[in-house]
Amino acid sequence: MSTHRHDWHTFEGYDGGAHHCRKCDRHHQGPTPEAHDCPVSDAEHNAVAWLGQAGLYRTRFDAVRNCEQAVTPVSAAELFQLASKQVATQLKKERKRA
Structure with missing residues (x-):
């Protein structure tokens, strides 16, 4: 059993509500x-994205469709960090070629 809390939204306020x-x-x-x-x-x-063994996916469904066994949710801040690392790596490679 999980310990996550629901994010309840009440849309009918009578008889206890729905x-x-x-x-x-x-x-x-x-x-x-x-x-x-x-x-x-x-x-x-x-x-905002899902990280699997083969890479980054937009949705969990995309990851499952690509036969990923385990995926990790990625927040916007984590996605920015991953993108920054990728850009830095590409810049280093370009500098070595020049």
Whole structure:
């Protein structure tokens, strides 16, 4: 069982309300549940890319379609760091050629 919290959004406020988790798309009718059983972590929900053994992917689906066994969510800051390292490596290679 996961320990991630749901990101509940109440869209009907009567009879306890109807709630929707923005992370896992779970729906609940009645009072907001207190359970911390969301299968989606904040990192997965906020990922701008996914890193697999063969490289970087736009979506988790793209990674799975490319037969990746394990992928890691990448935040915007991490993506910027990866891109910066890649550019620095390419610049070093170009300088060695010149």
